[in-house]
Amino acid sequence: MEQNLNWLIGGEAGYGIMNAGLAFAKTLSRGGLYVFSTTEYPSLIRGGHNTVAVRASTKELNSHEKMLDILVALNHETYELHKDEVSRTGxxxxxxxxDELKAKNVVNIPLLNLAEQASNKIMRNTVALGASVALIGYDLNLLNGVLESIFSRKGNEVVEANKVAAKLGYDFAGSNHEPILKLEKQKAPKRMVLNCNDAISLGALKAGLKVFAAYPMTPGSSILHFMAKYERDMKILVKHTEDELASINTLVGAGFAGARAMTSTSGGGVALMSEGIGLAGMTETPCVIVNAQRGGPSTGLPTRQEQSDLLFMIRLGQGEFPRIVMAPGDVEEAFYETINVFNLADKYQVPAIILTDKYNYASSKSVEFFDTKNVKVERGKLLTKEEALKETDYKRYKFTKDGVSPRSIPGNPNTIFRATGNEHSEYGDITEDPVNRVNITEKRLRKLQGILKDIKNPVKLHGPENAKLTVVGWGSTKGPILEAIEGLDVNFLQVLYPWPFPKEEVEKVLKNSKNVLLVEGNATAQLGQLIKEQTGIEIQEQLLKFNGHQFYPHEIRTKIKEVL
Incomplete structure (x- = not known):
């Protein structure tokens, strides 16, 4: 029998909202349930309204939902903002x-008083966790195990104090209120609870990352934090640079030296990096840039959701040069396709962009442990020391059929060349010769054909091939769309690699579609524009959202029913 729970905790920044949400999600996951959690927070260090929503189920989850079974209100603002989202049985x-609230569905628990009784008022969130566990009939020992893992680095005293706080909340709720449901532990394999930024970080490390350089910019900053945390364990170089210009130029230098390198930022940071990315394009130096999108332009909405950088990434930089753009839709894609992106960047000697967003960063889900037995690190035409020593007339930018030239790194006496941002000859010498300009530009652009052939699944079709309606989307819309189409005669065309644009694959699906609906988190239907430009197909039915928040599945499902 399917079991489900939708839980949300809210309060001011500084109340431990994020830690509480993470702990609750892990508690449910350790009991064998699938979980999906997402956070919302303003661009403030302290204060403002913060929430973490956690869904749990015996079936796999891909998105958050609006209607709640349990709302944990650590302040009155949370109650006022979310009381109408609580279901009739919640x-x-x-x-x-x-003060007490007299509403019929309110469970009054003196969280602050119980926290002070435990030893510290800041443990009010832990008291609320204990109460939540009691009210779903769950195992307190699972929560205690999670508290141990979270607080062990702070010492046994802190761990035990949190356990006491959880027990006080558990006992008070259990003694005064009946559980609203009873979630049962499931026999299931151990799972990880990760967000896409974590998965990108793990994928980069598995791909052989050696240099990570970044200036923090929300929502891409957590990748910098992750890399800094594991720098010594993974034997990589991590640089917190003074700005985005320094980080992208560090990447170009690292790539020139033969090291796999990556940075993370958001749209405003990529804007500053555009000249450096152009340098990577001109010098044919591989590097990987993670753009975790947020609302723009300018500072925009630093902690809110939007998918408005797609065309910017495809047209990024002055002049014309090849690049790769990959937009993961979930944790698994973030891990496996990051490895693929590193291999493609090396093989074709181009900058590659991983285009994610705030929803992907702020949402964690339980996933099976990654299968890495078939993972390969492919460096392309990177000359070995022995191969470099055999060179007698080395042309770093040699004209080749596939556009990719043999690449050498500094230190080999037979493969010395000039690397410059100016246009250059096959040897790297600066030249403005018009014939050379045409030949070397065409050489660089020929790489796009090879990249397209090498990407195994640039698009994915979810659902029946001959459905009544095809929903088209990309990136983090994947999860809400998948949940929205459940049980309907509808399929979903996910564009995983927007660039180079997979024209044949997109045309094949759309020409076979009876009705088409475009779903995007921006105001101008950027993927729709790209599809029209590349295929001539204009998608008339559109659902666009750009209010700073992600799609709910029910919003998409409502639009689907309108179209059908």
Missing amino acids: IIIYDSSK
């Missing part, structure tokens, strides 16, 4: 330390 856990 409850609200309210901190009644100072």
Whole structure:
């Protein structure tokens, strides 16, 4: 029998909202349930309204949902903002330390008083976790195990104090209220709880990352934090640079020296990096740039959701040069396709962009452990020391059929060449010769044909091939779309690699489609524009959202029913 729970905790920044959400998700996951959690927070260091929503189910989850079974309100603002999202059978856990609410669905628990009884008022979130576990009939020992893993680095005293706080909340709720449902532990393999930024980081490390350089910019900053945390363990170089210009130029230098290199930022940071990315394009130096999108332009919405950088990434930089753009839709794609992106960047000696966003960063889900037994690191035409020593007339930018030239790294006496941002000859010498300009530009652009052939699944078709409706989307819309089309005669065309544009694959699906609906998190239907430009197919039905928040599955499902 399927079991489901939708839980949300809210309060001010500084209340431990994020830690509580993570702990609750891990508790449910360790009990064998699938979980999906997502966070919302303003661009403030302290204060403002912060939430973490956690869904749990006996079936795999791909998105968040709006209607709640349990709302944990650590302040009155949370109650007022979310009380209408609680289902008819749901409850609200309210901190009644100072005042009680009389609403029928409110469970008044003196969270602050119980936290002070445990030893510290900041443990109010842990008391709420204990109460939540009791009200779903779950195992407190699972929560205790998670508290140990989270707080062990702070010492046994902190661990035990949190356990006491959880027990007080558990006992109070259990003694005064009946559980609203009973979630049962499931027999299931151990799973990880990850977000896409974590998965990108792990994928980069598995791909052989050696240099990571970044200036922090939300929502890409957590990749820098991840890399800094594991720098010594993984024997990589991590640089917190003074700005985005320094980080991209560090990447170009590292790539020139033969090291796999990556940075993470958001759209504003990529804007500053555009000249450096152009340098990578001109010098044919591989590097990987993670753009975790947020609302723009300028500073825009630093902590909110948007998918408005797609065309920017495809047209990035002055002049014309090949690049790769990959937009993962979930944690698994973020891991496996990051490895693929590194291999493609090396093989074709181009900059590659991983285009994710705030929803992908702020959403964690339980996934099986990654299968890495078939993972390969492919460096392309990177000359070995022995091959370099055999060179007698080395042309770093040699004209080749596939556009890719033999690449050498500094230190080989027979493969010395000039690397410059100016246009150059096959040897790297600066030249403005018009014939050479045409030949070397065409050489660089020929790489796009090879990249297209090498990408195994640039698009994915989810659902029946001959459905009544095809939904088209990319990136983080994947999860909400998949949940929205469940049980309907609808399929989903996911564009995983928007560039080089997979024209044949997209045309094949859309020409076979009876009706088409475009779903994007921007105001101008950027993927729709790209599809029209590349195929001539204009998608008339569109669902666009650009209010700073992600799609709910029910919003997409409602639009689908309108179209059908």
